[in-house]
Amino acid sequence: MRWTLHAVLIPVALFLLAGSALGIDQTYYDATNSIIDRANPVGTKWHELYPNYCIAPFTITDWKDNGDGILSPCDTIVMQGPDLTESCEHVVEVTYTLELTPLQDPIVDTWWDFTEHSEGLDPLENPVCSFWVEIHPDFGITWHIDYWEDNGSGRLDSCDVVVDDTGLSFHVEGVHTDIVTEPTSGCPIQPSTWSTIKDLFR
Numbered sequence: 001m002r003w004t005l006h007a008v009l010i011p012v013a014l015f016l017l018a019g020s021a022l023g024i025d026q027t028y029y030d031a032t033n034s035i036i037d038r039a040n041p042v043g044t045k046w047h048e049l050y051p052n053y054c055i056a057p058f059t060i061t062d063w064k065d066n067g068d069g070i071l072s073p074c075d076t077i078v079m080q081g082p083d084l085t086e087s088c089e090h091v092v093e094v095t096y097t098l099e100l101t102p103l104q105d106p107i108v109d110t111w112w113d114f115t116e117h118s119e120g121l122d123p124l125e126n127p128v129c130s131f132w133v134e135i136h137p138d139f140g141i142t143w144h145i146d147y148w149e150d151n152g153s154g155r156l157d158s159c160d161v162v163v164d165d166t167g168l169s170f171h172v173e174g175v176h177t178d179i180v181t182e183p184t185s186g187c188p189i190q191p192s193t194w195s196t197i198k199d200l201f202r
Contacts, residue, residue: 027051027089028135029058029079030097030111031177038070038094038177041077049097049111049135049178057082064189071179076186088187096123097178098132100162100170110170111136112143113178124175127156135178 029046036044042063047056062078063071071077075091096114112132114123123130127148134141147163148156156162160172 026092026180026182028113029179029181030099031179032057033174034176035096036071036177038072041071046079046179050139053136055082061086062187062189064186076184076189077181078187078189079181086187088184088189089181090184090186091179091181093180095178095180097135097176098156098162098170099173099176101173103161103169103171106171108137109173110134110138113180115142124156125154127162 027048028050030049032045032047034044041060044060045056046058046060047054048058059080060077061080064076066072066074071091072094073091077089077091078086079089080086098112098114100110100112102108102110112134115131115133117123117126118129118131119126121130127145130145132143132145134143144165145162146165149161149163151157151159156172157175158172161169162172163169
Protein backbone atom coordinates (compact mmCIF):
# COMPACT_ATOMS: atom_id res chain seq x y z
CA MET A 1 0.00 0.00 0.00
CA ARG A 2 1.34 3.39 -0.95
CA TRP A 3 0.11 6.79 0.16
CA THR A 4 1.06 10.19 -1.18
CA LEU A 5 -0.23 13.42 0.24
CA HIS A 6 1.22 16.91 0.51
CA ALA A 7 0.35 19.67 2.93
CA VAL A 8 1.77 23.09 3.63
CA LEU A 9 2.18 23.65 7.35
CA ILE A 10 4.56 25.96 9.17
CA PRO A 11 5.58 24.14 12.37
CA VAL A 12 5.33 26.20 15.52
CA ALA A 13 7.46 25.83 18.63
CA LEU A 14 6.80 22.32 19.85
CA PHE A 15 5.93 21.59 23.45
CA LEU A 16 8.44 18.74 23.59
CA LEU A 17 11.26 21.24 23.17
CA ALA A 18 9.85 23.93 25.42
CA GLY A 19 11.17 22.39 28.63
CA SER A 20 14.65 22.07 27.20
CA ALA A 21 14.61 25.70 26.08
CA LEU A 22 13.63 26.75 29.60
CA GLY A 23 16.46 24.78 31.13
CA ILE A 24 14.21 22.18 32.77
CA ASP A 25 15.97 18.87 33.37
CA GLN A 26 13.95 16.55 31.13
CA THR A 27 14.68 12.93 30.26
CA TYR A 28 13.40 11.05 27.21
CA TYR A 29 12.80 7.30 27.68
CA ASP A 30 11.98 4.78 24.97
CA ALA A 31 10.07 1.57 25.81
CA THR A 32 12.37 -1.31 24.95
CA ASN A 33 11.17 -2.63 21.58
CA SER A 34 7.51 -2.16 22.40
CA ILE A 35 4.36 -0.10 22.53
CA ILE A 36 3.35 -0.61 26.15
CA ASP A 37 -0.06 -1.15 27.71
CA ARG A 38 -0.48 2.33 29.15
CA ALA A 39 -3.06 1.05 31.63
CA ASN A 40 -0.37 -1.17 33.21
CA PRO A 41 2.98 0.63 33.05
CA VAL A 42 4.51 -0.81 36.25
CA GLY A 43 7.23 -3.30 35.35
CA THR A 44 7.78 -1.96 31.83
CA LYS A 45 11.38 -1.65 30.61
CA TRP A 46 12.91 1.46 29.06
CA HIS A 47 16.17 2.87 27.80
CA GLU A 48 17.19 6.50 27.91
CA LEU A 49 17.36 8.37 24.61
CA TYR A 50 18.23 11.84 25.91
CA PRO A 51 20.28 13.40 27.42
CA ASN A 52 22.25 10.14 27.87
CA TYR A 53 21.76 7.93 24.85
CA CYS A 54 21.07 4.22 25.30
CA ILE A 55 21.53 3.95 29.06
CA ALA A 56 19.55 0.89 30.19
CA PRO A 57 17.69 -0.84 31.65
CA PHE A 58 15.20 1.42 33.42
CA THR A 59 12.06 -0.03 35.01
CA ILE A 60 8.89 1.71 36.18
CA THR A 61 8.44 0.33 39.71
CA ASP A 62 5.56 2.51 40.88
CA TRP A 63 2.94 4.76 39.31
CA LYS A 64 0.52 7.39 40.56
CA ASP A 65 -2.18 7.98 37.96
CA ASN A 66 -3.70 11.43 37.39
CA GLY A 67 -7.13 9.83 37.25
CA ASP A 68 -7.54 8.91 33.59
CA GLY A 69 -6.50 5.28 34.00
CA ILE A 70 -3.50 5.33 31.66
CA LEU A 71 0.10 6.53 31.76
CA SER A 72 -0.21 10.15 30.64
CA PRO A 73 1.01 13.69 31.38
CA CYS A 74 0.82 14.77 35.04
CA ASP A 75 1.26 11.23 36.33
CA THR A 76 4.08 10.43 38.76
CA ILE A 77 6.34 7.40 38.31
CA VAL A 78 9.22 5.82 40.15
CA MET A 79 11.96 4.85 37.71
CA GLN A 80 14.60 2.35 38.76
CA GLY A 81 17.91 2.78 36.94
CA PRO A 82 20.60 0.30 35.89
CA ASP A 83 22.35 0.75 39.25
CA LEU A 84 19.03 -0.06 41.03
CA THR A 85 18.68 3.46 42.43
CA GLU A 86 15.20 4.94 42.11
CA SER A 87 14.11 8.41 41.07
CA CYS A 88 10.72 10.07 41.34
CA GLU A 89 9.64 11.61 38.03
CA HIS A 90 6.77 13.74 36.74
CA VAL A 91 5.47 12.64 33.33
CA VAL A 92 5.51 15.56 30.90
CA GLU A 93 4.47 13.74 27.74
CA VAL A 94 3.67 10.27 26.39
CA THR A 95 4.11 9.78 22.65
CA TYR A 96 5.60 7.45 20.01
CA THR A 97 9.22 6.96 19.01
CA LEU A 98 10.33 5.88 15.56
CA GLU A 99 13.63 3.99 15.37
CA LEU A 100 14.88 4.59 11.83
CA THR A 101 17.80 3.75 9.59
CA PRO A 102 18.52 6.35 6.89
CA LEU A 103 18.71 4.47 3.58
CA GLN A 104 21.31 7.00 2.40
CA ASP A 105 23.52 6.21 5.44
CA PRO A 106 22.55 2.83 6.94
CA ILE A 107 25.36 2.91 9.50
CA VAL A 108 23.70 5.44 11.83
CA ASP A 109 20.25 4.97 13.40
CA THR A 110 18.09 7.94 14.28
CA TRP A 111 15.23 8.29 16.76
CA TRP A 112 12.22 10.58 16.28
CA ASP A 113 9.38 11.46 18.67
CA PHE A 114 5.91 12.19 17.35
CA THR A 115 4.74 15.76 17.97
CA GLU A 116 1.68 16.47 15.81
CA HIS A 117 -0.31 15.57 12.71
CA SER A 118 -1.38 18.35 10.37
CA GLU A 119 -4.84 16.77 10.08
CA GLY A 120 -5.15 15.55 13.68
CA LEU A 121 -4.93 11.88 12.67
CA ASP A 122 -3.33 8.88 14.38
CA PRO A 123 0.27 8.85 13.10
CA LEU A 124 0.43 5.05 13.23
CA GLU A 125 -2.58 4.73 10.94
CA ASN A 126 -1.88 7.81 8.81
CA PRO A 127 1.79 8.82 9.06
CA VAL A 128 1.76 11.07 5.97
CA CYS A 129 1.68 14.74 7.04
CA SER A 130 2.84 13.93 10.56
CA PHE A 131 5.60 15.89 12.31
CA TRP A 132 8.36 14.41 14.44
CA VAL A 133 11.30 15.80 16.41
CA GLU A 134 14.67 14.08 16.37
CA ILE A 135 15.87 13.00 19.81
CA HIS A 136 19.08 11.23 18.75
CA PRO A 137 21.64 11.87 17.39
CA ASP A 138 20.75 15.51 16.58
CA PHE A 139 18.28 16.64 19.24
CA GLY A 140 15.64 19.14 18.13
CA ILE A 141 15.53 18.72 14.34
CA THR A 142 11.94 18.70 13.03
CA TRP A 143 10.96 16.07 10.44
CA HIS A 144 7.83 15.89 8.27
CA ILE A 145 6.72 12.59 6.73
CA ASP A 146 5.67 13.24 3.13
CA TYR A 147 5.44 9.66 1.84
CA TRP A 148 4.87 6.23 3.36
CA GLU A 149 5.47 2.78 1.89
CA ASP A 150 3.56 0.28 4.02
CA ASN A 151 4.77 -3.31 4.48
CA GLY A 152 1.17 -4.51 4.15
CA SER A 153 0.12 -4.32 7.80
CA GLY A 154 -1.89 -1.14 7.34
CA ARG A 155 -0.05 0.57 10.19
CA LEU A 156 3.27 2.33 10.61
CA ASP A 157 5.58 -0.37 11.96
CA SER A 158 8.81 -2.29 11.35
CA CYS A 159 9.94 -2.72 7.74
CA ASP A 160 7.96 0.25 6.42
CA VAL A 161 9.73 3.08 4.59
CA VAL A 162 9.03 6.76 5.19
CA VAL A 163 10.26 9.71 3.16
CA ASP A 164 10.56 13.28 4.42
CA ASP A 165 9.69 16.34 2.35
CA THR A 166 13.30 16.77 1.20
CA GLY A 167 13.33 13.28 -0.31
CA LEU A 168 15.38 11.50 2.37
CA SER A 169 14.26 7.90 2.89
CA PHE A 170 14.23 5.94 6.16
CA HIS A 171 13.66 2.26 6.94
CA VAL A 172 11.52 1.81 10.05
CA GLU A 173 13.27 -0.48 12.54
CA GLY A 174 10.64 -0.13 15.25
CA VAL A 175 7.81 1.93 16.73
CA HIS A 176 7.79 2.28 20.52
CA THR A 177 6.16 4.20 23.35
CA ASP A 178 8.16 7.21 24.52
CA ILE A 179 7.84 9.24 27.71
CA VAL A 180 9.33 12.60 28.63
CA THR A 181 9.83 13.17 32.36
CA GLU A 182 11.30 15.69 34.78
CA PRO A 183 12.34 15.29 38.41
CA THR A 184 9.72 15.74 41.10
CA SER A 185 9.58 15.49 44.88
CA GLY A 186 6.31 13.54 44.91
CA CYS A 187 7.73 10.32 46.37
CA PRO A 188 7.06 8.07 48.11
CA ILE A 189 3.99 7.71 45.95
CA GLN A 190 0.66 7.58 47.74
CA PRO A 191 -2.14 5.65 46.01
CA SER A 192 -4.44 7.88 43.97
CA THR A 193 -8.19 7.82 44.42
CA TRP A 194 -8.52 6.27 40.98
CA SER A 195 -6.09 3.49 41.86
CA THR A 196 -8.11 2.67 44.95
CA ILE A 197 -11.40 2.57 43.02
CA LYS A 198 -9.86 0.49 40.21
CA ASP A 199 -8.64 -2.12 42.71
CA LEU A 200 -12.25 -2.70 43.81
CA PHE A 201 -13.11 -4.04 40.35
CA ARG A 202 -10.20 -6.48 40.02
